[in-house]
Amino acid sequence: MLPCQRHLFDIPDDVAYFNCAYMSPLMKSAVEAGTAGLARKARPWQITSDQYFSGPEEFREMASQFFDCESDCIAIVPSASYGIGAAAKNLPLKKGQSVLVLAEQFPSHYYPWKRLAAENGGALKLVPWPENYDWTAAVLSALTPEVAIAALPHVQWTSGGKLDLVRIGEACRKIGAALALDLTQSLGVLPFSVRDVQPDFAVAASYKWMLAPYTVGMLYVAPKWHDGKPLEEGWIQRNNSRDFSSLTLYSDGYDSGARRFDMGERSNFALLPAAVRAMKQILEWDISLISETIGGQNRQLASAAAELGFNSPPENLRGPHYLCLQKEKGVPPGLSEKLAREKVYVSVRGNSIRIAPHLYNSARDVKRVIECLQRLDGA
Ligand SMILES: Cc1ncc(COP(=O)(O)O)c(C=O)c1O
Numbered sequence: 001m002l003p004c005q006r007h008l009f010d011i012p013d014d015v016a017y018f019n020c021a022y023m024s025p026l027m028k029s030a031v032e033a034g035t036a037g038l039a040r041k042a043r044p045w046q047i048t049s050d051q052y053f054s055g056p057e058e059f060r061e062m063a064s065q066f067f068d069c070e071s072d073c074i075a076i077v078p079s080a081s082y083g084i085g086a087a088a089k090n091l092p093l094k095k096g097q098s099v100l101v102l103a104e105q106f107p108s109h110y111y112p113w114k115r116l117a118a119e120n121g122g123a124l125k126l127v128p129w130p131e132n133y134d135w136t137a138a139v140l141s142a143l144t145p146e147v148a149i150a151a152l153p154h155v156q157w158t159s160g161g162k163l164d165l166v167r168i169g170e171a172c173r174k175i176g177a178a179l180a181l182d183l184t185q186s187l188g189v190l191p192f193s194v195r196d197v198q199p200d201f202a203v204a205a206s207y208k209w210m211l212a213p214y215t216v217g218m219l220y221v222a223p224k225w226h227d228g229k230p231l232e233e234g235w236i237q238r239n240n241s242r243d244f245s246s247l248t249l250y251s252d253g254y255d256s257g258a259r260r261f262d263m264g265e266r267s268n269f270a271l272l273p274a275a276v277r278a279m280k281q282i283l284e285w286d287i288s289l290i291s292e293t294i295g296g297q298n299r300q301l302a303s304a305a306a307e308l309g310f311n312s313p314p315e316n317l318r319g320p321h322y323l324c325l326q327k328e329k330g331v332p333p334g335l336s337e338k339l340a341r342e343k344v345y346v347s348v349r350g351n352s353i354r355i356a357p358h359l360y361n362s363a364r365d366v367k368r369v370i371e372c373l374q375r376l377d378g379a
Contacts, residue, residue, distance in 0.1 A: 002285055002293045005359040016344045016365035021157070021185055021322060021356035024211045027278060034213060034274030041269060049244050052236065052267040059272045062279040063218040066210070066287075067202065068193035072257030073226075075219040076266040080184045081108035082231065083203025083219035084151075086261050087180040088112040090228040091200060095121035097148035100139070100177075103129040104158045104350055105151075109182040113151050122148070129159070133313035136164040143171045149178045154186035155319035158350035160312070162190075162319045169197040184208060187218075188279075189294065189321045189358075191287050194220055201225065209321070211282060211358075212275035216268070221258035230254075234264040290359060295320030297357045297366050304370040308377055310353070324352035338376045344369050 008027045011017060017025065026034070040047055056076055064071040077083045093099065099113040103126055110124075117124050125147060130138040135156055143150065150172050155162050165181070172179045179199040183192060187204035188211065194202065202220040206212035221228070235241055237260045239253040254260035282290065302312045302323055310325035312318065336348045346369070347354045355369065 001296060002289050002359055004362045005285070006362060008281070009360045011360055014343050016361070016368045018355045018357050018361065018365070018369060019345045019347055020358045021208055021354055022347050023214075024208055024358060025360065026213065026274065027211060027281060029281065030211065030213070030274040030277045033277040034270050037268075037273040038270035047269065049242070051269070053242065055269065055272045055276075056262070056267050059216075059218075059276055062276050062283075065283060066187050066192070066204075066218070066279070067220045068195055069220060070257075073194075073220055073223065075221055075258040075261035076263060076272075077203065077217045077219045077261070078215045078263050079108070079217055080106070080182050080203050080205045081112070082263060083201065083217060084109055084112050084180065084182060086219065086221075086228075086231050087151075087201035087203070088116045089231060090225055091116075091149050091178045091180060093117065093120045093122045093148050096146065098123045098125040098146050099149045099151055100125045100127060100142055100147045101151050102127045102135065102139075102153070102156050104156070106153070106157050106182060106184070109151055109153065113149070116149075130161075133159060133161050133317045135159075135161040135317070136167060139163060139168055140171055143168070143175060143177065145175050147175065147177045149180060151180045151182075153182045153184075154190055154192065155322050157185050158324065158352055158354075160318040160322040160324040160352075160354070162317060165192075165197045165199075169199065173198065184217075185322060186319060188282050189287065189290055190319055191291070194222070198222070206275055206278075209358075210275070211278040213271045216271045216275045219258065219261055221261055226257055226260075228261075230260045230262075232264050234262075236264070236266065237262050285359065291320050293359060294357050294361075297361060298323040298355065300366055301355055301369065305373060308373055310373075321356065321358075323355040324349070325355065326352050332377055335376060339369075339372055342368075342372055342376075344372050 060071040060074040063074045127142045181199045181202035183204040188209040205217045207214045238251045240251040305325045
């Protein structure tokens with residue numbers, strides 16, 4: 001278990017922020033790194049052409065540790081939707097085949113597949129919401145031979161249900177289905193390894209559990225797709241980009257590995273240093289320890305909420321960091337607004353109250369959220 005890390009964040013004492021799944025606060029050190037990066041643009045004559053490459057390479061190297069892959073397999077993307085767009089542009093789908101998605105899947109991981117299916121005479125196949133919260137069993141029984149692409153998360157975002165991606169990856173390989181993952185609600189807080197799961201593409205927006213700024217994301221691209229088609233055809237993704245004076249000697253070749261999938265203007269001098277600072281801190285804490293520590297808080301919250309009549313997935317079937325509370329009659333109207341008036345911050349998603357702590361949450365915060373639920377539920 002890790003001690004509370006609130007001192008590293010700029011969070012007033014009276015704020016109990018349980019909304020990391022919406023947007024994490026930036027650490028003070030990340031704000032400093034980002035501010036220093038932004039200030040460099042005040043003196044562009046001091047920015048060298050080398051720095052268009054060194055910052056992104058440092059980011060790629062750090063990001064690769066979260067996927068357990070070579071840095072060559074990482075592309076820098078602005079959003080989950082961008083990464084999934086790249087996956088959908090490359091993964092083949094034939095007439096009559098289907099793309100598997102979960103019930104209530106996040107829209108950025110739904111619309112691109114819907115379009116791909118529509119354009120190729122294929123279909124979207126929806127895994128129905130499992131009443132027993134066992135998303136893994138539900139996915140495994142839906143992985144029938146006509147599924148060409150399984151488009152899945154590690155944690156289903158409106159239930160907190162966790163998928164066993166190692167077993168699902170194995171099942172996909174058995175039927176020859178590709179695997180495209182959205183890890184936005186899990187990377188940085190739930191251990192993950194591409195060696196075990198073997199996805200084709202896996203993306204994460206970093207402004208939640210990676211504790212990074214908005215508009216910085218990372219895309220894992222398996223080596224077999226490194227010669228695929230990127231979403232954009234920019235200059236910096238080409239193999240002649242280091243020589244700024246000769247860019248119009250157009251090249252047919254791309255830079256190596258997954259770099260062709262980088263977004264335009266990926267050398268963001270303000271955002272990348274802040275993201276790198278956050279990644280360093282997460283790795284220093286250790287992802288398993290973060291998960292265990294936050295998981296302890298959610299365990300306490302789940303049992304207090306159960307006494308008030310809220311259901312949540314059993315602990316072995318949910319992400320430890322991600323607690324969704326449901327009531328038969330639905331979420332009491334206006335509950336999250338009432339909590340916010342008390343400076344207790346949670347989200348309502350679908351029919352769930354979503355509680356998403358991080359290491360800045362103290363034992364006092366946990367007590368406050370329980371006390372508020374007791375007092376305001378139904379009030
Ligand atoms: C599961 C999931 N994926 C992705 C995102 C963000 O998507 P995008 O980066 O396309 O804005 C969110 C944001 O709430 C999310 O919950």
